[in-house]
Amino acid sequence: MARKNVSLLVSAAGWIGSFVGELIPALRERGIQDDQIHALVTGNGLLLGKIADAIVEAIKQVKNLYTVCVDYTMRIDDLVVEGNYDWSNGDITSDHFPSSRTSKADVEIELIHLNRIISSDEAVKELDRVGLRPAKAHELLAFGAKYPEIQREFPIVALGSVWRDSDDGRRVVFLGGGGAERGASLLWFEDGWGGRCRFAAVRK
Structure with a gap:
């Protein structure tokens, strides 16, 4: 109509x-x-x-759209604390995930469900095809702080910020949980993602 x-x-x-x-x-x-x-x-x-x-x-x-106020000037470590997670990876730091932006902004985060096992590169291409970019670490952690219950339903990943570790592995921030606990962790960009995973994305 x-x-x-x-x-x-x-x-x-x-x-x-x-x-x-x-x-x-x-x-x-x-x-x-x-x-x-x-x-x-x-x-x-x-x-x-x-x-x-x-x-x-x-x-x-x-519609899986969530408005979040993202303070890109905050240290990633402080965003993790603000999220009040039951567990977190100690390598989620501002040194590993710096932000080039120096302001606050209201951001609409969309959780994309591709509903299949998929590689990170393929997922990024799927997002780009529909006019989206993968969310940054700051954006995902701000989302986790504002909407703490969502990650209990399904895992959520931000492919827009990548840290290369000492073994040359590429790591991305990942929110997961279940039951009484929720956490912020790092997973490998090179690994595939399961059918339950949601990809945090922002309209270009």
Whole structure:
């Protein structure tokens, strides 16, 4: 359906009435009183704006989009601490994963599920094909701090920052976990990735 037609449907009074008819019982089930619901349209709009923000964030997460404020000036070591991980690799440091950026920025991170065993090089090509670049270490660790529960569902890797270790192996930051624990680790760029893995990516 064309975007214009969808917009007409969304704007139609019948659709709006149906939406409100579903929304009000859902709010009441969650303990919201009628006077609080009434305040949504009679107040100064601040609460309605917050609700709109929450809906936007929920829609993004359905699409596997997550907004993160990334401070590229922070030391990687501090980002690991901020993530409150149960375990982490001591080689995730600013010396190994420096950032060339010197600012803060809001970044939309998309978690791409390629759903097959794949090499790092092939995964990067797949991301590039759809206009994405692999996330940097700073971006993934900022994501892990803001959305700590996601990595319990599936492993997440950032292929955009690579550290070459003393054995000439290429290492990338990886978030994993399960059950009660979650961690930040390093895995080899040369190794393949399983079908459950998500690749953190950013629109170019």
